[in-house]
Each structure stands twice: as structure tokens, then as C-alpha cells.
Amino acid sequence: MSSSTLPIIPRAEVRPDWLVQYTEAALEPDLPIIDPHHHLADTNWGGYMADDLLADLGSGHCIESTVFIQVDFSYREDGPEALRPVGETERVVQIAKQANTQQSRTHICAGIVGFAELSLGAAVEEVLSAQMQAGEGRFRGIRCHAAAHEKFQYGVMHSPPLHVYLNPQFREGFAKLAQFGLSFDSWAYHTQLGELTDLAKAFPDTPIVIDHIGVPLGVGPYTGQRGAVFAEWKKQLQRIAQLPNVSIKLGGLGMSVFGFPFHKQPRPPTSLELADAWRPYILTCIELFGPSRCMFESNFPVDKGSCSYAVLWNAFKHITSGMSGDEKRALYHDTAQRFYRI
Secondary structure: OOHHHOOEEOOOOOOHHHHOOOOOOOOOOOOEEEEEEEOOEOOHHHOEOHHHHHHHHOOOOEEEEEEEEOOOOOOOOOOOHHHOOHHHHHHHHHHHHHHHHHOOOOEEEEEEEEOOOHHHHHHHHHHHHHHHHHHOOOEEEEEEEOOOOOOOEEOOOOOOOOOHHHOHHHHHHHOHHHHOOOEEEEEOOHHHHHHHHHHHHHOOOOOEEEHHHHOOOOOHHHOOOHHHHHHHHHHHHHHHOOOOOEEEEEOOOOOHHHOOOHHHOOOOOOHHHHHHHHHHHHHHHHHHHOHHHEEEOOOEOHHHHOOOHHHHHHHHHHHOOOOOHHHHHHHHHHHHHHHOOO
């Protein structure tokens, strides 16, 4: 079955009228946070630009800075195909400059992770050079969307070919990241963690971060299989966590592809409800990788389809309520600061 005929898992849409039904004050409002994973959008998710981001960042938590992650945003509309993703970096830099001039509360887009088609092989060097130049000191890494499954497609971005991380041409391009001092964000499902482990072993000098805890799937053929999926996901993470160049982002669980039903409820979830559902996953990641290789993320506005920004971070803070000050500093701030060189 081709990707064009695969059943599509719809994303959780952002519904402001639904979200305002429930609010919470921020817990631990003085705990410094770097949000290492958010997007911007002209129209997707109802649009999510600087004013929307700043409104969420101002919801009571102490967000010092953020990292923008590629999302097919504002690509160039002409010129060489390979260089079109540089338009995303150019626009994000413009947005960040303007927003950070207007307010000093949060340094938004202090780091930028963009896209380059690594399957270009050695020729991707031109794209990486252009991204670095466009980033004006903010460009930190590359994310290549590899999340694909033979039975379904998740409706966020295009569905890439299967087994991207094993492609020799992709690896030829991946080898160029170290040359530019760039990290790699992996957006892939739990069924692909073995391929990511193989990639990480092949490039031990390239820092890699697993986005969205490695996405233990809860839809399609995995519906109703949460226990079996959790066991397989944990087994794969145990293997990859042994590699010191790999870190992991704690978040993304508000996406519909995880199979949690919160976006389908008549009322938004409380932070305690989210914490109860997410705790086993978050604590497993922290146990396997340690706080120094874990970083909480918002994944907004994607996760905004399931909860508000204030409630999301409250859920994380409930989960870490018994942890030490040093552990919290790593999880909420220092790991992201070090990984993305903020």
C-alpha cells in the first residue's frame, strides 16, 4: 500500500473555546525552564505565531528561552529545491528578532533546528552552510522527519519513505553534521528505534535527541495494545540509552498518535489527569537516560490540541514533585541548555 492510500490518523486540532473551559495556576512558578521544542505556523493548528507563543509562555511558568523546531514552515517558494527549507530559518530569525526586541521576558527561538534533505548525500553540505548563515548564530541542528508506518499515516506532515535512517545516501549526508558542529533531532515511532540505534552507533560523535519520548504508538494496529507497546518501547530505549551521544525529549504525549483520549473529552484534562497517564513513560525515560540526558518539551502548538501550556507544565511538575533540585534543574533547563548550546 502506498503512502497516498494509507489511512490517516487525524491530529488533535487546537480549539481555543474548548481550552478555556479549564485553567490552572502555574506550579513552582520560579523554576527556570528552557522549552526546547516548539513550532510556528501561519495556518496549521489555527496559526501559531509570535503573539500566540508569547501568550502561552506568559501563562505563569518561568520560561527563560525556547528552541524552534522545523515543521515545514515558510519554505522558499522558488529557487533550488534543496535550499527552500532555508526560508524557514530566515523567517524564524526575523520573527525572533522582532519579538525579543518588544519583550525581554523570554528569549524566543534562541536556538533553531531546521531541515536539510540528508539523503542528498555529500551535496547537502551546501544546504547546511546556507542554514548556518541564515541562522545568524542561532542554528543548532537538523531534524529529518522519519515517522512512517506501513499501516497508517499520521496527519501532521508528509509521510517519508520507510527505513530512512538505514539509507546509505542519508548516512552520507548525516556524516556532514559533525563537520558543522550540528546536532540531530529524531522524529520517529517506537517501531523505528532499532534503526535509530544503528544510526547513533555509526555516528558516536554526533549528538542525537529523540523527540517525543520515541513515540510509543497507540493507534492503528496498536490500539488497545498499550501494555505490549510499552514493553517493546522500553526494551528499545534500554538499548539506545546505552549510547552516550543520545538524549531524549520528554513530551509530545498530547499528540493523537499516542492514543490518549484527552482531546476527545468534553472538557480539557487537569494536570493531575495528564500526570497519571504520562508518569510511567516519563519516569521510564528518566530512569534509563538520567536527568542529564532528558529535557522536558512543550511541542506546542501540536500538544495544544490536548491541553493548555500552563496545564502541560503543571503535569510535568506533578511527575517530578519528589525529585531533587539538581534533578529538576537538569530536566527543565540545564540539559536543553547544554544540548542546544543556549
